Amino acid sequence: MKHFLSIHDVQDLGNLISSGIIAKRNPFADQLLGKNKTIGLLFFNSSLRTRLSTQKAAQNLGLNVLMMNVGQDSWGLELEEGEPGNPIVMNGDKAEHVKEAAAVIGRYCDIIAIRSFAELQDRDKDYAEQVFQQFKKYAGVPIVNLESATRHPLQSLADCITMEEFRTKPRPKVVLTWLPHFKPLPQAVANSFCEWMNHMDVELVVTHPEGYNLAPEFVGNAQVIYDQKKALEGADFVYGKNWSSYEHYGQVLALNESWIMDEAKMALTDNGKFMHCLPVRRNMKVADEVLDGPRSLVIDQAANRVWSAQAVLKEILIGQQEE
Amino acid sequence: MKHFLSIHDVQDLGNLISSGIIAKRNPFADQLLGKNKTIGLLFFNSSLRTRLSTQKAAQNLGLNVLMMNVGQDSWGLELEEGEPGNPIVMNGDKAEHVKEAAAVIGRYCDIIAIRSFAELQDRDKDYAEQVFQQFKKYAGVPIVNLESATRHPLQSLADCITMEEFRTKPRPKVVLTWLPHFKPLPQAVANSFCEWMNHMDVELVVTHPEGYNLAPEFVGNAQVIYDQKKALEGADFVYGKNWSSYEHYGQVLALNESWIMDEAKMALTDNGKFMHCLPVRRNMKVADEVLDGPRSLVIDQAANRVWSAQAVLKEILIGQQEE
Amino acid sequence: MKHFLSIHDVQDLGNLISSGIIAKRNPFADQLLGKNKTIGLLFFNSSLRTRLSTQKAAQNLGLNVLMMNVGQDSWGLELEEGEPGNPIVMNGDKAEHVKEAAAVIGRYCDIIAIRSFAELQDRDKDYAEQVFQQFKKYAGVPIVNLESATRHPLQSLADCITMEEFRTKPRPKVVLTWLPHFKPLPQAVANSFCEWMNHMDVELVVTHPEGYNLAPEFVGNAQVIYDQKKALEGADFVYGKNWSSYEHYGQVLALNESWIMDEAKMALTDNGKFMHCLPVRRNMKVADEVLDGPRSLVIDQAANRVWSAQAVLKEILIGQQEE
Numbered sequence: 001m002k003h004f005l006s007i008h009d010v011q012d013l014g015n016l017i018s019s020g021i022i023a024k025r026n027p028f029a030d031q032l033l034g035k036n037k038t039i040g041l042l043f044f045n046s047s048l049r050t051r052l053s054t055q056k057a058a059q060n061l062g063l064n065v066l067m068m069n070v071g072q073d074s075w076g077l078e079l080e081e082g083e084p085g086n087p088i089v090m091n092g093d094k095a096e097h098v099k100e101a102a103a104v105i106g107r108y109c110d111i112i113a114i115r116s117f118a119e120l121q122d123r124d125k126d127y128a129e130q131v132f133q134q135f136k137k138y139a140g141v142p143i144v145n146l147e148s149a150t151r152h153p154l155q156s157l158a159d160c161i162t163m164e165e166f167r168t169k170p171r172p173k174v175v176l177t178w179l180p181h182f183k184p185l186p187q188a189v190a191n192s193f194c195e196w197m198n199h200m201d202v203e204l205v206v207t208h209p210e211g212y213n214l215a216p217e218f219v220g221n222a223q224v225i226y227d228q229k230k231a232l233e234g235a236d237f238v239y240g241k242n243w244s245s246y247e248h249y250g251q252v253l254a255l256n257e258s259w260i261m262d263e264a265k266m267a268l269t270d271n272g273k274f275m276h277c278l279p280v281r282r283n284m285k286v287a288d289e290v291l292d293g294p295r296s297l298v299i300d301q302a303a304n305r306v307w308s309a310q311a312v313l314k315e316i317l318i319g320q321q322e323e
Numbered sequence: 324m325k326h327f328l329s330i331h332d333v334q335d336l337g338n339l340i341s342s343g344i345i346a347k348r349n350p351f352a353d354q355l356l357g358k359n360k361t362i363g364l365l366f367f368n369s370s371l372r373t374r375l376s377t378q379k380a381a382q383n384l385g386l387n388v389l390m391m392n393v394g395q396d397s398w399g400l401e402l403e404e405g406e407p408g409n410p411i412v413m414n415g416d417k418a419e420h421v422k423e424a425a426a427v428i429g430r431y432c433d434i435i436a437i438r439s440f441a442e443l444q445d446r447d448k449d450y451a452e453q454v455f456q457q458f459k460k461y462a463g464v465p466i467v468n469l470e471s472a473t474r475h476p477l478q479s480l481a482d483c484i485t486m487e488e489f490r491t492k493p494r495p496k497v498v499l500t501w502l503p504h505f506k507p508l509p510q511a512v513a514n515s516f517c518e519w520m521n522h523m524d525v526e527l528v529v530t531h532p533e534g535y536n537l538a539p540e541f542v543g544n545a546q547v548i549y550d551q552k553k554a555l556e557g558a559d560f561v562y563g564k565n566w567s568s569y570e571h572y573g574q575v576l577a578l579n580e581s582w583i584m585d586e587a588k589m590a591l592t593d594n595g596k597f598m599h600c601l602p603v604r605r606n607m608k609v610a611d612e613v614l615d616g617p618r619s620l621v622i623d624q625a626a627n628r629v630w631s632a633q634a635v636l637k638e639i640l641i642g643q644q645e646e
Numbered sequence: 647m648k649h650f651l652s653i654h655d656v657q658d659l660g661n662l663i664s665s666g667i668i669a670k671r672n673p674f675a676d677q678l679l680g681k682n683k684t685i686g687l688l689f690f691n692s693s694l695r696t697r698l699s700t701q702k703a704a705q706n707l708g709l710n711v712l713m714m715n716v717g718q719d720s721w722g723l724e725l726e727e728g729e730p731g732n733p734i735v736m737n738g739d740k741a742e743h744v745k746e747a748a749a750v751i752g753r754y755c756d757i758i759a760i761r762s763f764a765e766l767q768d769r770d771k772d773y774a775e776q777v778f779q780q781f782k783k784y785a786g787v788p789i790v791n792l793e794s795a796t797r798h799p800l801q802s803l804a805d806c807i808t809m810e811e812f813r814t815k816p817r818p819k820v821v822l823t824w825l826p827h828f829k830p831l832p833q834a835v836a837n838s839f840c841e842w843m844n845h846m847d848v849e850l851v852v853t854h855p856e857g858y859n860l861a862p863e864f865v866g867n868a869q870v871i872y873d874q875k876k877a878l879e880g881a882d883f884v885y886g887k888n889w890s891s892y893e894h895y896g897q898v899l900a901l902n903e904s905w906i907m908d909e910a911k912m913a914l915t916d917n918g919k920f921m922h923c924l925p926v927r928r929n930m931k932v933a934d935e936v937l938d939g940p941r942s943l944v945i946d947q948a949a950n951r952v953w954s955a956q957a958v959l960k961e962i963l964i965g966q967q968e969e
Contacts, residue, residue: 028359036674038702048397048424052389052431056361059387064705066698069396073715074694075925087929091828096925099937100944101694104924107949108698182414278427279398279419283410291422298423303430351682371720371747375712375754379684382710392719505737601750602721602742606733614745621746626753 001315004144005132006151006195013160013199019314020161020307027060027310033317034063040109041067041146044116044131049278049302050146050154054113057309061317066109077101079130098134106139111316118149118186120250126150126186127215142316150218152188155277156196158308162301163200163237166273171201172236173270177228178208179285180259184244184252189277191218193239198222207231208243211253215246228259235269240276240286262287266295273297324638327467328455329474329518336483336522343484343627343634350383350633356640357386363432364390364469367439367454372601372625373469373477377436380632384640389432400424402453421457429462434639441472441509443573449473449509450538465639473541475511478600479519481631485624486523486560489596494524495559496593500551501531502608503582507567507575512600514541516562521545530554531566534576538569551582558592563599563609585610589618596620647961650790651778652797652841659806659845666807666950666957673706673956679963680709686755687713687792690762690777695924695948696792696800700759703955707963712755723747725776744780752785757962764795764832766896772796772832773861788962796864798834801923802842804954808947809846809883812919817847818882819916823874824854825931826905830890830898835923837864839885844868853877854889857899861892874905881915886922886932908933912941919943 003009010016023029039058043051051067058065068074078094090097105112112135118126126149136143145153163172174197176190191214197204198220206214206222213224225231232238240261245251260283266272274295280286290296326332333339346352362381366374374390381388391397401417413420428435435458441449449472459466468476486495497520499513514537520527521543529537529545536547548554555561563584568574583606589595597618603609613619649655656662669675685704689697697713704711714720724740736743751758758781764772772795782789791799809818820843822836837860843850844866852860852868859870871877878884886907891897906929912918920941926932936942 038705040698043396046397048391048419049427051391051396052363052428055389056387056431059361060359064702066701068694068697072395072718073689073697074692078928082929082934087934089929090927091930095927096694097928099928100924100926100948103945104695104948105698107945108702108952278423280423281413281418282401282420282422283405283412284414288405288410299426299430302423302427306431366719369720371714371742372750374714374719375686375751378712379710379754382684395718601746603746604736604741605724605743605745606728606735607737611728611733622749622753625746625750629754 001312001319003136003142004153004312004316005148006145006153007156007199016157016311016315017160017164020157020304020311021164023310023314024307030314031060031062033314034058034061037110037317038064038066038108039111039113039313040105041065042070042112042114043068044070047115047146049305050115053305054146054309057306057313060310061313063313079134098131099138102135102138103140106141109141110320111142111144111313112139113144113146115146116148118188120184120186120244123249144312147188149186150188151192151195152277153192154305154308154312155189156192157312158301158304159193159275160196160200161304161307162275162297166297167236169236171203173203173205173234174237174239175205175207175231175235176239176241177231177261178212178259179240179242179261180256181242181281181285182252182255184250185242187214187243187246190214190241190243194218194220194222205231209254209256209259211245211247212243213247229265229268232265232268235272238266238269238272238274240274242285260285260287261290263289263293266290275301278302324635324642326459326465327476327635327639328471329468329476330479330522339480339634339638340483340487342637343480343630344487346633346637347630353637354383354385356637357381357384360433360640361387361389361431362434362436362636363428364388365393365435365437366391367393370438370469372628373438376628377469377632380629380636383633384636386636402457421454422461425458425461426463429464432464433643434465434467434636435462436467436469438469439471441511443507443509443567446572467635470511472509473511474515474518475600476515477628477631477635478512479515480635481624481627482516482598483519483523484627484630485598485620489620490559492559494526496526496528496557497560497562498528498530498554498558499562499564500554500584501535501582502563502565502584503579504565504604504608505575505578507573508565510537510566510569513537513564513566517541517543517545528554532577532579532582534568534570535566536570552588552591555588555591558595561589561592561595561597563597565608583608583610584613586612586616589613598624601625647958647965649782649788650799650958650962651794652791652799653802653845662803662957662961663806663810665960666803666953667810669956669960670953676960677706677708679960680704680707683756683963684710684712684754685757685759685959686751687711688716688758688760689714690716693761693792695951696761699951700792700955703952703959706956707959709959725780744777745784748781748784749786752787755787756966757788757790757959758785759790759792761792762794764834766830766832766890769895790958793834795832796834797838797841798923799838800951800954800958801835802838803958804947804950805839805885805921806842806846807950807953808921808943812943813882815882817849819849819851819880820883820885821851821853821877821881822885822887823877823907824858824905825886825888825907826902827888827927827931828898828901830896831888833860833889833892836860836887836889839887840864840866840868851877855900855902855905857891857893858889859893875911875914878911878914881918884912884915884918884920886920888931906931906933907936909935909939912936921947924948
């Protein structure tokens with residue numbers, strides 16, 4: 001593996017999931033692999049699980065970690081590139097261009113991992129994933145996605161590992177359900193989940209109020225049902241997540257409080273498990289009874305973030321050895 | 324030792340003090356004890372000594388360190404728990420519940436150390452120590468107090484180590500004196516100091532203006548004297564600290580500038596040493612002449628914070644080996 | 647080497663440059679030198695290159711790193727010292743005096759590295775370098791300058807290493823040229839560059855609009871020319887930098903947009919290389935064509951920051967062994 005920006009960078013998903021499970025059983029087996037190598041973790045946005053689990057995975061592999069809250073620790077980055085005859089004049093609040101920042105950090109680090117959320121103002125801009133494309137172009141080292149505007153693949157891999165651990169059927173029914181939230185959230189986790197499930201041997205159903213359709217390239221072969229209760233029938237895994245509208249980009253169309261996940265709805269499933277990437281707003285998106293009950297896998301998912309990151313970093317480090 | 328939230332978690336205070344002094348002489352003797360283990364340091368508030376000394380102690384023990392400024396690096400935490408039929412609906416500015424945060428961090432860390440100050444608005448709430456109780460309940464790993472609303476036990480242990488190093492009598496007279504400050508400060512350091520001194524073989528006197536009585540469960544058997552000069556007579560150690568009123572909770576009742584510690588007052592002691600946990604506002608709380616003079620132990624106290632933390636972390640790590 | 651505050655702390659500049667180049671070829675040769683030692687990195691201001699490169703250099707030498715954003719992670723520091731009879735009463739927004747902070751951090755760290763920029767309000771105050779002088783006085787351990795109000799010596803050493811790698815003549819012509827910027831910037835990098843070039847075997851020319859003369863003690867033997875094009879003629883290295891006025895302290899006298907560095911001006915040189923310490927505002931200070939062209943050494947300079955820091959830290963660590 002060279003970069004890890006999306007599932008398209010994964011050669012063999014089954015192998016990657018296995019590698020995560022093996023790392024979980026024996027976390028320190030590859031401690032020499034990262035020796036004298038350095039990973040830079042760049043956060044443009046807040047993080048709890050990603051910050052801690054990626055750092056831990058890196059330490060398990062013997063990597064040195066350089067951590068930076070971009071903008072807070074260092075300088076605001078200009079992302080726009082001009083063209084010959086029409087240069088970008090940097091006379092605003094951004095003191096450094098990503099061309100320099102990426103190239104410089106690429107000289108200090110063997111791997112660069114980045115979190116940069118959608119701004120939810122301009123869909124084309126968000127979906128162009130400028131930060132990641134520019135770091136990929138200018139850093140000269142592997143780039144890892146710690147959640148971009150459109151994807152959160154380390155979360156999706158942790159979800160796959162968790163489902164592998166808890167599934168009871170060869171081809172489970174997986175339902176991604178929209179949940180209510182009063183603030184506009186990105187589509188990244190939902191997009192990524194669909195994208196990865198489309199590569200897994202599952203029956204994927206997506207349910208949400210009308211107006212919240214995800215981008216077709218992510219939904220893929222999933223069945224879309226606007227009736228949440230109907231969608232949940234017989235589910236083995238229920239994956240809850242809020243997202244703002246893709247069509248009416250970045251908007252909260254209506255609160256839709258009735259879409260909260262509770263035990264009555266979970267009762268419609270086939271003894272289904274509940275999953276969520278966290279953080280989750282209790283009793284707004286999901287009722288206490290679900291999160292605190294035996295159906296919830298949310299802590300297991302979060303714990304598996306370490307092994308998801310470790311499997312990806314290991315594959316990148318092995319790729320560097322082979323160069 | 325399982326948790327370290329207060330002196331009540333200490334089995335043998337003499338042993339713990341000795342362990343700190345031994346670590347000071349030979350800092351790297353236990354470097355294998357923490358190998359492949361991880362401590363998370365969570366700061367809800369600012370820190371200099373605690374941040375650096377705890378990190379250093381952890382490194383001396385071979386621990387990996389994950390550092391997080393909660394709220395700044397990650398999300399604001401909801402601490403309130405609802406009840407069946409009366410759930411807490413998280414529709415405000417807190418994006419994550421401590422139930423999830425604690426459980427997740429507990430999966431990434433073998434020990435979690437937390438700093439969370441009193442808010443000084445609601446005494447019952449502060450004294451319930453919600454953050455610590457919830458992390459203890461939900462994290463599933465040992466919790467270490469890096470200063471809570473009501474206590475600062477790593478400071479108190481460093482104070483005990485310092486007094487052990489500098490005492491010249493079997494049973495010294497120790498005077499905790501209130502100092503003036505224009506801002507309301509928590510009672511944590513003063514509470515903790517009293518609590519620990521009540522377990523030491525000392526004569527403890529507490530002096531402060533009327534209205535600043537500490538909670539009786541912390542004062543214990545100490546003698547309380549409202550006349551500062553009288554209290555200081557014959558003291559071997561003078562421990563200075565400001566705190567806001569416990570009775571009129573969180574209030575600065577009056578500036579009481581005359582309570583400043585200066586050389587004239589130190590002259591009333593029996594060649595007494597001056598102690599303070601730092602940071603200290605010079606010439607507001609304590610005169611330059613005291614802090615810069617030979618009676619001051621404030622830097623020694625701060626330096627001993629490393630050995631205090633190292634003794635506690637060592638005992639917790641040994642406890643984990645025995646499980 | 648004891649401290650590293652300026653070139654005056656360097657015994658043999660040729661040796662130090664060689665040491666950096668040797669470290670670049672073999673980064674991990676001295677990994678035992680820093681074992682069980684700790685460096686504290688204190689940032690009063692933003693940083694990207696300095697933060698990451700110094701941390702990496704420290705890790706290459708086996709040092710433990712304690713990182714702190716002063717003011718943000720800990721407390722605001724009072725720098726003023728009173729006199730007998732005229733004490734500084736700390737009743738403002740600074741909760742801790744540098745006397746205590748420096749002494750305490752000096753007990754936790756074997757080396758303290760500090761970044762503290764000019765405030766550009768009071769020239770005498772900035773040029774007195776209070777933070778560094780006080781840490782030097784009170785910390786009791788070596789102090790390293792990560793950019794002070796008046797100097798940036800780790801940058802200058804990286805510049806020397808870069809020029810050593812790219813020079814094609816025994817005695818190159820080096821031109822430091824002022825560049826336009828709408829915000830007032832410190833003189834530190836320009837000062838330091840002059841100071842170091844005055845110790846190198848180069849022909850040094852400084853060019854800037856009238857009113858932007860640097861302090862004479864830094865300019866030294868350099869030739870000062872107010873005509874930028876004339877100055878650039880035959881240059882082997884062009885070092886670009888903006889600075890605010892030293893005479894009219896901290897002021898932007900005029901935008902002088904025509905002072906931007908572009909290819910037409912670079913064509914006046916003797917196939918000269920372009921250097922800049924970064925961050926650089928594109929098309930305000932320097933045109934894209936220069937930064938993206940083959941003449942630019944800016945990324946090499948930044949990359950050499952690791953080896954500059956490693957050479958300095960190594961010499962300090964060796965100095966400590968000899969004590």
